Amino acid sequence: MxxxxxxxxxxxxxxxxxxxxxxxxxxxxxxxxxxxxxxxxxxxxxxxxxxxxxxxxxVPRVRLFGPHVSQLPAEQAAQGQVWITVDDGPDPTTTPLLLDLLDRYQAKAGFFLIGAKAARHPELVREIAQRGHLIGNHSQTHPAGRFWSLRPARMWQEVAGCQQTLTQILGEKPRWFRPPVGHHNLFLAPPLRALGLTMAIWNCRGFDGVIKDPQLILRLIARSLKPGAIILVHDGPANCVEVLGGTLRLLATRGLQAALPPSLQPASPPPRLEPS
Structure with missing residues (x-):
């Protein structure tokens, strides 16, 4: 219930x-x-x-309306680490395949989940966590075209609703938030502070939400991939397994490691992350 x-x-x-x-x-x-x-x-x-x-x-990486993180700390970058983030799940068809791929490469990722989808597939949410991946808040209904214009009451419903859904499933509160399509406005920062959430954007992406050709997507990811990058891919599109697989192979080729940000450890204080 x-x-x-x-x-x-x-x-x-x-x-x-x-x-x-x-x-x-x-x-x-x-x-x-x-x-x-x-x-x-x-x-x-x-x-x-x-x-x-x-x-x-x-524009996702602009901080006019509040702080966010768009790259890993310098210590992790120095170790050749990047953070793969997977948006818009869970999906009963593709999420298990993505999890198997990550296991095959011994890689960890952050899954930013939509609350309404998580409520329909709580077993997938628990499976993601059990396999050692981070779970983040991606709003309750993912109003992609309108999130930038939401007023305070609806903004609270989207952020707090997803937080409540994921907490009920997992038994612990997510610490990271990814706004739909990366959009945000001046009414987002107060709910994030109230709920103890840090906003995570990205600095490496292939536009896999709109581009269909996996090779073009991977070329775009390769262009901006560097140590400390936060990589954005999606769960659900027909090409998502091929895109994640290609991304993991690209990391292996460049000697980079897919890791998680330091706040994965529940007992640790809030991390001091590098600005982009």
């Missing part, structure tokens, strides 16, 4: 209320300029705000 989503902590609610008020200031200033006939100022405020919100929300 699914547990109800917990209420937002008051501190989180107050912080997002302040952020919402701040978000209204450009519109207020723009309206005031229009009413007083200052069209140039109105256009300037509008386009500046439009650019900042769009850039800060849609």
């Amino acid at each position: 699914a547990l109800p989503i917990p209420e937002q902590p008051e501190a989180c609610r107050r912080e997002n209320a302040r952020r919402f008020i701040v978000s209204l200031l450009p519109a207020t200033a723009c309206t005031a300029c229009l009413l007083t006939g200052q069209w140039g100022w109105a256009l300037g405020i509008f386009w500046t705000t439009f650019f900042l919100i769009g850039y800060g929300s849609i």
